[in-house]
Amino acid sequence: MSELADRSGTEADSLGRAWSALMRAGTAHTYERGEIMVLAGATDTFVLLLLDGFAKVTTIDDLDTTVLVDIRASGDVVGETAAFDNEPRSATVTAAQHVSVRRISQEEWLGWVVQYQAAGLAVNRSLAHRSRTAVRRRTEFTRGPVISRLCRAVLDLIGQYGRPTPQGLSVRPGLSHAEWGDLIGARERRVQHALQELSAARIVSYSRCRLTVHSVPGLREFAADQ
Template sequence: MGERWSAEAVAALRSVSTARRWRAGAVLFGVGDRSDHVLLIRSGRVKVWSMTARGAEAVLAIRGPGSVVGEFAAVDREPRGATVTALGPVRADVVSGAEFRRFLHRHPEVMFGMLAGVVARMRESDRYRVEFASSGVAERLARLLLELSREHGVLDSLGRRSIAITLSQAELAAAVSASREAVARVLRELRESGAISTQRRGITVLREELLVALADDS
């Protein structure tokens, strides 16, 4: 939930929540839904995504344990702007929109923390647009793999990071706005260079410095 959330605030919010579980592939809520509840992810990871004007899937974010999902609809009471899908079994605390709004009034530090998060996302979006215009599929995929490994990676005994989420080649392609064929080609090249190894719906970063060099080569 971020360092701006005190243990007291988290406990207060969870005290008015209801625990719920979802199986892999389940839709927690969809774009256009009128619901306004908020989810506090306890375990598992979800994919936040939407459709482009051309009908292609665009992955907006991956959220895991400690994340708050769906807070925008709770604040502005507008329809959901994205779909959230479970990448595996997910357990979360569900807080009604009304309870969440009351919670924010009682904890202004969390409200300011949310505002800072919105600003950070806007800056990241601006940076991504600039990078997208000046880089190719290989550079964008390298940046994505670095981000995923650093945020969701699990270290093994050799210090290598295995990305602890299962994303298909099609989902990786959607995240970097490329074709599945282009992503498959880049993944093959990264394997041959020794930068990564791939398993069934899994990726391990073997030489992070190679990904960093590729990501910066734009």
């Protein structure tokens, strides 16, 4: 939903009004690290607008294992699909740190989409972008050696959520070896070895689930390997 802030001219004015209205919608709520925000299979229909913090989106695979499939950050909306189709939640969303949101009822969300047509278009764009991203990731994150897939995933996340620091680009939120493995379809031990190799090459550093990128060109070089 950050698309609401990425337009210009008349459309930007319309989206700005829509965004202001959405920021006032619903009620303020906070979640602490590890708290479930949306539960897979639940039949509730509220929508959450993330104002601050990160959340992790997980599903259950065929082996009944929890798998990380995506990350959401401030400006993103979660839960809107259930608000549109009244079907059970398809994934669980968990706070990765302290998260501030606006919790918006289905009625208020649908009313907002109808009232602000430009916003409705932005919502559709956001859903389409999310679908395209999922397809792209299934291709890029599952092709080639583990270290190449990991580098593609890191590049993807720093493009969205990277934060400059004196040491390099910090990847947020912090992910464990297992969670990086979930994203690229690799075992935790293989991810650990890949991170050790990248650290030895001084491309990244990794400690306590915190990954810092020191060389984006180095990442791209490894990512290009098939």
